Amino acid sequence: MAAPDIVVTGIGTFSPLGVNVQDTWTALLAGESGARTLPYPWAEELELPVRFAGITKVDPTEVLDRIEAKRLDRGAQLALIAAREAWADAGSPEVEPTRLGVDWATGIGGVWTLLSAWDTLKEKGPRRVPPMTVPMLMPNAAAAAIEMEFTARAGARTVVSACASSNESIGNAIEHLRRGYADVIIAGGTEACVHALPLAAFAQMQALSKRNDAPELASRPYDSGRDGFVLGEGAAALVLEREDHAKARGARIYARVLGGAVTSDAFHISAPDPDPNGSVPRAMRLALEDASVTTTDVAHINAHATSTPVGDIAEYKSIRNVFGDHLDEVVVSATKAATGHLLGGAGAIEAVFTVKALQERTAPPTINLTAQDPEIVLDVATSPRKLPDGDLVAVSNSFGFGGHNAVTVFATA
Structure with a gap:
């Protein structure tokens, strides 16, 4: 039996360029940069060699419910926002829970939660460490949040392959749809590690641009003057679907995923x-x-x-x-x-x-x-x-x- 064709029926993102796909795409076409000087006082206090990054245009806590945000690491917050947009964009399809899956990704996981909890432990003792620390810092936290949001019971899998992670999660989704494990999969990835320690560590590797005086000009792929990457944060989601399933429900199709x-x-x-x-x-x-x-x-x-x-x-x-x-x-x-x-x-x-x-x-x-x-x-x-x-x-x-x-x-x- 031939493998089913796979299509994209919904997309979502929360990024340094915008709070949704349309705003992000418009800013991208306009040639805008999401890189900006960090608003965090620790960048100066710790004398970081790199004091800028591509931080999200709006803080995720301004979008999410306060209690909801409190229970999620920043990376999972970004993921949930992007997934909700993609799901709504796909028409909020009615899918049997056992036929809906999640293939998600992150490169590092809940670093903000981990380092904050470590500071709390040192400064205030073990009794003050938040009880949700482990569920928030684990790399699969974003996949779990999306799975519970949409009652996805065909599996919620997490890829951690550094900067290839979310492209690999899309590849896994293709395979899982072809194998018939699900009819619809929410695939994508998230990262939120614009924190002092990762910035210092990447800088020590000589991986980051050090153009502190002009952050918007720092990332310059293929340019003779390129001197490193700009650390960014954000999330993006794609609703991937068997083509026969998408057509049966009259879904709009953005593109085909060939392989x-x-x-x-x-x-x-x-x-x-x-x-x-x-x-x-x-x-x-x-x-x-x-x-x-x-x-x-x-x-x-x-x-x-x-x-x-x-x-x-x-x-x-x-x-x-x-x-x-x-x-x-x-x-x-x-x-x-x-x-x-x-x-x-x-x-x-x-x-x-x-x-x-x-x-x-x-x-x-x-x-x-x-x-x-x-x-x-x-x-x-x-x-x-x-x-x-x-x-x-x-x-x-x-x-x-x-x-x-x-x-x-x-x-x-």
Whole structure:
């Protein structure tokens, strides 16, 4: 029996660019940046070398009920907001609970809760540690919150694969829908670790841009002056559905999800494998094979493109290895320039951007690219770029610490 076709029927996001998909997409097309100087006094007090990040445009506690927010770590708060938008956008489908699943992701988990509880323990003693600390800090907290919100009983699974996490969660959702484990799955990812410790640690790795005087210009993928990524926070969700189920209920379909693949480098805990014939290009080839398309079918790529000197060139060489001369016909977007790097939420929000690009036939711009690295020969959209008429195929890439690689292939509805 042939595997069922999978479609996207709802999308949601809560990001540094906006409180919903429309606001986020509009800001992205307008070339806005979500990077801003941190409002937290500890950034100055601790003399952090990096004092800016892509923090959400609105605090999630302004959106959620006070009691509800109190019981969720910031990452789970963001996830629940995004999932609610995606579910409403899908028409709040009536689904038997045992046919509704959740495939969610995070890269780090409840770091705010963990570090706050540690401070409380040191300063006030064990009796003052909040009793909900463990349920709030566990990496699967967001998946659990979404599962309970929508009574999803076909499984609530959590992927933790660093910056490839939520792209991998989408891949898992594809597999679970194809296998018949569910009819509808809420997939996506979240991250909220704009906290002093992660900022200090990433800075010590020389991974972050240090442009404290101009945060909005700091993330500059493919630019000769790139000096590291901008840490971001946010969440994004996609309602994925068997096409027959979606059509039976008259759902609007944004795009088709053709396939995906994951591989691992087995090379280095944080550095990308520089081999242009290695696991990164293999992930792209396997994803295209799973999607039953060829490289010449692809018109658009949302690249991982974090704005690190080493990472951007390594990804470019891998893409060139896979696509060859056809890459010159592909429009590439590097949207982390606007959002910052959402770590475990990055693949999900970039999947939403890929879906919107296909729906509106517009590749979003890569901001801050003023002097393209001559070693990176790509057609990068620096302003909104119209995509061709007809059926379109787009690829979304995500790669993470530990050598995790995840690629998903989408197509017009």
